[in-house]
Amino acid sequence: MRVLVVYAHPRAQSYNAAIRDLVMERIKAAGAEARLIDLYASGFEPRLSAQGLEFIEDEYLNQKGVEEHCEALKWCDTLIFVYPTWWYGLPAMLKGWLDRVLVSGVAFHLPPPEGGDIRPALTHITRLGVFTTCGASRHLTWFIGAPGRRTLLRGLRLICARTCRTAFAAHYRMDSSTPESRARHLKRVGAKVDRLLRA
Template structure:
């Protein structure tokens, strides 16, 4: 298993960092290869620059500013996002990562006049989201949970046809208790354990 963990939080001592650490601990326990992209620590610029927009569909040069991130994405078979949900969606830095890294030729193929985009992340067989939400579960789903849908529907559409998905969230973070925080970390660990031990490639499976 080759896991790319895309982590997005400005506070290095946040609860989200504890979630990240639990995910990585469980991946290490099963011998997964791991690459971590800490977007705030690395100073990732989420802004799509004018020249990038001009060359957006040009596969010969549209990854020039994000080549290392693209290499990570092409390397992994498991893609994991860890972030806080703000305004029911993705933090701006993470949304910018999607804008700049998931470009034509990397994440999808541009459509012709009669079709739609075609997936190009078909090597990714596991897709997971670990997040925290200030709002309650019912309010988040009433609004439509746009952050969850962006990844587990939008990005998922670009992955392998049988791509497995996982989602774990701690809701009502503003009224969280030590007990609820601890219990959620345990849920996160169990969620990783459920799919991390399953081979990502058919040739790795035991006959």
């Protein structure tokens, strides 16, 4: 099992870092190989440049500057995201990673000239996990439509293996969280990661 963890939080001592560390511990305990991409710590450039957009359909040039990220995505069979939910969605840093790394030839294949839909290219990914924190309540997040969760667990999952298993956990009302609620959530995350990694 080869697990890629994509982590996005600017604060080194955040609660999301505790979630990340727990995820990495559970992966190690499962005996799986792991790679961690820390988007903020690595100084990832999330902006898609005008030149990048110009090359977006070129399956060689569209990976320029993000070759290691694309290679890691091709390497893994399990993909896990750890991030805070801001304004009901993905942080700009993580959305930029999707824009720049999930390109044609890596994440999907463009439709043929005669038309049709894109074709999945991440069919080697059989497990997808999303672990996040939300300032809003569960009710309000669902009322808005949870666009961040939908982007990853619906949109991204569609280009993974047909039988791709998923795991999701969010700590809601993060701004009024307590040591007890955070501890409970870490326990929940640990259980969900264990189940996700089980063969």
